[in-house]
Amino acid sequence: MAEVVRNVLVAALCCSGIVFFLGGTVGLLRCPDLYARLHPSTKCDTLGACSVILALIILSGFSMVVLKLLAVTFFLMLSSAVCGHAIGRSAFKSGVVPWHKPGVEPLPPMEVEEP
Amino acid sequence: MSWALGVAADHPVLLVAVPLLFAALCPIWAMWKRSACFPWAMAGMSVTAFLAWSLIGDVSPRRALTYNLSGWRPPWGIQIRIDYVGLLMVCIITAVGLLIVLYSWRYVEHDLKPERVPYYYTLLLLIMTAMIGFSVTGDLFNMFVMMEIFSITSYALVAISGMKEAVRAAFKYLLMGATSSLTVLLAIAFLYSATGSLNMLDISLQLKSTSYVQVAAVALILFVVGFSVKAALFPVHVWLPDAHSIAPSPVSALLSALVIKMGIIGLFRVFFTVYGPGFAARSGTWNGVIDVVSWLAVASILVGAALAIIQRDFKVMIAYSSIVHIGYILLGLTVLSGNGTVGGLFDILAHAMGKGCFFMVAGIMIYKGNRRQIHELRGVGRTMPVTAWAFTIAALSIVGIPPTAGFMAKFYILWGCIQRGKYHFVVLALIGSLLTAVYCFRVVYYMFFTGARRPDARLDEGPVTMYAPAALLAAGTVFFGIFANLLIPSLTAAARLVLAR
Amino acid sequence: MKRLLVLVALAVIGVTLLYGIGKMPPMDSRASPDKTHVVPRYLGHGEEEAGAKNIITGVILNYRGYDTMGEVSVIFSALCAVIAILDREKKGRSRSGVDASRVRTSLIVTTVVRFSLPVVMLFAVYTMLHGEPSPGGGFQGGAIVGASIILFTIVFGLAVSTKRIPPGARVPMESVNMLGFLSMGFIGLAFGVQFLTYILPGLGVAAAETVRKLMLDVIELGIGIGGGIIFISIVFSMIREDRYELQQDVP
Amino acid sequence: MNWTVNLLLMLFLLATAVVAITLKDLLAAVVVFSAYSLMMAMLWTQLRAPDLALTEAAVGAGVTTVLFIIVVYRTVRREDR
Known part of the structure; x- marks a missing residue:
């Protein structure tokens, strides 16, 4: 029974990881501008890779490897999110204008006070 | 004292370790005092030269000096193997290198930014280390490692003045040199897959019985392509004129006298130590490649000489002259006759001294009055007699007129060609010599027989540390021309051994 | 013209390399020289001789x-x-x-x-x-x-x-x-x-x-x-x- | 299983190599080249050379990419004829 539960969990996590990766890739290809592309591609790393690693942890059972994998997960989440933030911020600061639908009035630029 | 004489024979690795130690400490030493770099490099080169020359009695054509690094026997570990040719190269490298370091002192003070001077000497020591290591190693992969060091350092030394043209020439050199390094690495990989070994002698043993002859043949072709670029053989010589003429003059002397010889030593090792005439029985590639190389050598003689004649720039002319001599040396080595091999090896020595002297003279001309064009050398014979006479004597050697080393070298090369019945090579090589005489004596003519009406009194002899090395090298060509018998019998024995393998 | 020359040179190099690779011992063969000559000593005695696992x-x-x-x-x-x-x-x-x-x-x-x-x-x-x-x-x-x-x-x-x-x-x-x-x-x-x-x-x-x-x-x-x-x-x-x-x- | 993975990695390696050469935008070429290095690292692990894979990942994908990006930043972004 426990075997079945574990396998189901692993399969589910792997599938969700694949879904996130697929979504991330499609988003990267289909989204109109940098800001929009950042959104799916960071999810790709955090959720996709992390669920696959979680699946691996469940599959391997508890050992020293799990600690390493957990560390990898942690740093993956950290670095991917921070990278997305840094890219978006520097694009915004260097004046990349967000995309807007043709014919629709764009949002006025956000006021950000510079420290 | 006797202990000091024996230490190099006990531990030949010191030939590499000592200059490397000096190179590693040179930037640290320079933090204390920038001007202390020159004596430091000088000390390093002197110790190395002493170690190299103390080996002279220990190596003979029949007896090579071997040393197993880390104590592992050859197929498993790396072996240093100093045979007679290796010892000859090491002695040339240390002697010419010592003179070049001495010559550099005033030249780089004048030519380089002061913060680059320590790195200049570091690079100089590194390139010496690598060339010595390249000449004495018995291991193919170690050869490649050493080749990488002297390649990278020579790119840097060409570009060190920071002028735009220098950087461009160095980049061209880098592109061709990196490709050739890659080719050599590929060749080593091919040979490793065919023989499973990296030691040269072991490979040559394995090649006698290997069932992968075609792989070894492809490796041979790749080796020849790779080392030809380093040696600046005719179709792949295009980097040489730019790099050698734009580099600082001591560097030009170093590159021309020693670094391109490394390509030749590489070819020599591959042709005769690794494959050997014995390989010809197993695959026709060996003879084919040797034939191609000797034709290319003749082509380099003629093309180099023809291009040298039409140059107006002094250093560019000398650079083209190097291509001519690479042709002579390789012609001697590939004619496969004992005398030809002797002539080729002897020409390495003759050309190192002659061409080193040429570039040193060119450097003095640039140091004193920034004269680069040949017609600017009017009247130099009167204002700078030592320099002009050094050039003239070296020119005699480069052209091949007795009693100089160059004559002996060419004599033996042509003798070898005649012995093998290759009279067409003799004729073509003699035409090359004639062209060489034209471009060399044109300069001598300008120096001695045309004069500026009012000789510029400020343009007298350069510093003694600059013209003395040039004069010493010129004297060396005469010395080895007269006392050629110091080397010829041993070289003959070595050549006989090499061709019998 | 230059392009053609480069292409021909590349083709010659490529054919030579592929020929050599084709004549190499197969990768999975256990009897090839690169697996029988030097390597067995490294694999067999490397740990105690060289002092590294x-x-x-x-x-x-x-x-x-x-x-x-x-x-x-x-x-x-x-x-x-x-x-x-x-x-x-x-x-x-x-x-x-x-x-x-x-x-x-x-x-x-x-x-x-x-x-x-x-x-x-x-x-x-x-x-x-x-x-x-x-x-x-x-x-x-x-x-x-x-x-x-x-x-x-x-x-x-x-x-x-x-x-x-x-x-x-x-x-x-x-x-x-x-x-x-x-x-x-x-x-x-x-x-x-x-x-x-x-x-x-x-x-x-x-x-x-x-x-x-x-x-x-x-x-x-x-x-x-x-x-x-x-x-x-x-x-x-x-x-x-x-x-x-x-x-x-x-x- | 094993050889399919290897084949896919090889194909991807070839594709990245070709793309890295043909791209005119040098920054993009650098990024593709770093992908090439990662593929190479994976291939090394497949060939049971983990030391080499570690070096390739640290140097090929890490340090050289940084160096290349600095060079692109210092010189020109586009390769012009």
Whole structure:
């Protein structure tokens, strides 16, 4: 029974990881501008890779490897999110204008006070 | 004292370790005092030269000096193997290198930014280390490692003045040199897959019985392509004129006298130590490649000489002259006759001294009055007699007129060609010599027989540390021309051994 | 015309290489020379002879340690080449793009880098010293050290990094990799064995083992620290904004 | 299983190599080249050379990418004829 539960969990996590990766890739290809592309591609790393690693942890059972994998997960989440933030911020600061639908009035630029 | 004489024979690795130690400490030493770099490099080169020359009695054509690094026997570990040719190269490298370091002192003070001077000497020591290591190693992969060091350092030394043209020439050199390094690495990989070994002698043993002859043949072709670029053989010589003429003059002397010889030593090792005439029985590639190389050598003689004649720039002319001599040396080595091999090896020595002297003279001309064009050398014979006479004597050697080393070298090369019945090579090589005489004596003519009406009194002899090395090298060509018998019998024995393998 | 020539040359090279590869022993054959000649000794006796569980480390540091000394010198000469052409940065005065930019680096980024830098360093040291029983070694660890400090410099700017690790402190560390090899080699010579031999005579078996382990560790650390610092120095002299322009005219 | 993975990695390696050469935008070429290095690292692990894989990942994908990006930043972004 426990075997079945574990396998189901692993399969589910792997599938969700694949879904996130697929979504991330499609988003990267289909989204109109940098800001929009950042959104799916960071999810790709955090959720996709992390669920696959979680699946691996469940599959391997508890050992020293799990600690390493957990560390990898942690740093993956950290670095991917921070990278997305840094890219978006520097694009915004260097004046990349967000995309807007043709014919629709764009949002006025956000006021950000510079420290 | 006797202990000091024996230490190099006990531990030949010191030939590499000592200059490397000096190179590693040179930037640290320079933090204390920038001007202390020159004596430091000088000390390093002197110790190395002493170690190299103390080996002279220990190596003979029949007896090579071997040393197993880390104590592992050859197929498993790396072996240093100093045979007679290796010892000859090491002695040339240390002697010419010592003179070049001495010559550099005033030249780089004048030519380089002061913060680059320590790195200049570091690079100089590194390139010496690598060339010595390249000449004495018995291991193919170690050869490649050493080749990488002297390649990278020579790119840097060409570009060190920071002028735009220098950087461009160095980049061209880098592109061709990196490709050739890659080719050599590929060749080593091919040979490793065919023989499973990296030691040269072991490979040559394995090649006698290997069932992968075609792989070894492809490796041979790749080796020849790779080392030809380093040696600046005719179709792949295009980097040489730019790099050698734009580099600082001591560097030009170093590159021309020693670094391109490394390509030749590489070819020599591959042709005769690794494959050997014995390989010809197993695959026709060996003879084919040797034939191609000797034709290319003749082509380099003629093309180099023809291009040298039409140059107006002094250093560019000398650079083209190097291509001519690479042709002579390789012609001697590939004619496969004992005398030809002797002539080729002897020409390495003759050309190192002659061409080193040429570039040193060119450097003095640039140091004193920034004269680069040949017609600017009017009247130099009167204002700078030592320099002009050094050039003239070296020119005699480069052209091949007795009693100089160059004559002996060419004599033996042509003798070898005649012995093998290759009279067409003799004729073509003699035409090359004639062209060489034209471009060399044109300069001598300008120096001695045309004069500026009012000789510029400020343009007298350069510093003694600059013209003395040039004069010493010129004297060396005469010395080895007269006392050629110091080397010829041993070289003959070595050549006989090499061709019998 | 030129294009055609290049294409023909490439085709000739490609055909030659493919011919050679086609004649090579097949990859999975157990009887090919590259698996039967030298390798069996490495695999069979490497662990006790070379003193490393990871055979690669044994080959790199012991059987072919002299080659590694050469490779380390290659890196050092690359550094000398870069410094000789681009010159070194000035302590605290050189600026990179971040120093010059008006926009301040995001607080999130700086915080995360501050937090992760020591962890990366720890991993680098682990890689350096753990090269003996597992994959890794000095060079890889050094590259990681270099990468982490380059990350720091990208985020905080060159002025801050050069204050933390000034050129004066880096110069002695750059040649540490060669000095590690040379000093271990000279120790061997002093004991009367060959250069880079790690088993010193005149010691007991256990003591000799310990000394060998120590010497290999010194060399690994030397390769790591030297390699890392060399990476850092190369990057620093490349990213500084106040570099000299190339001289246009012939002096 | 094993050889399919290897084949896919090889194909991807070839594709990245070709793309890295043909791209005119040098920054993009650098990014593709770093992907190439990662593929190479994975291939090394497949060929049971983990030491080499670690080096390739640290140096090929890490340090050289940084160096290349600095060079692109210092010189020109586009390769023009």
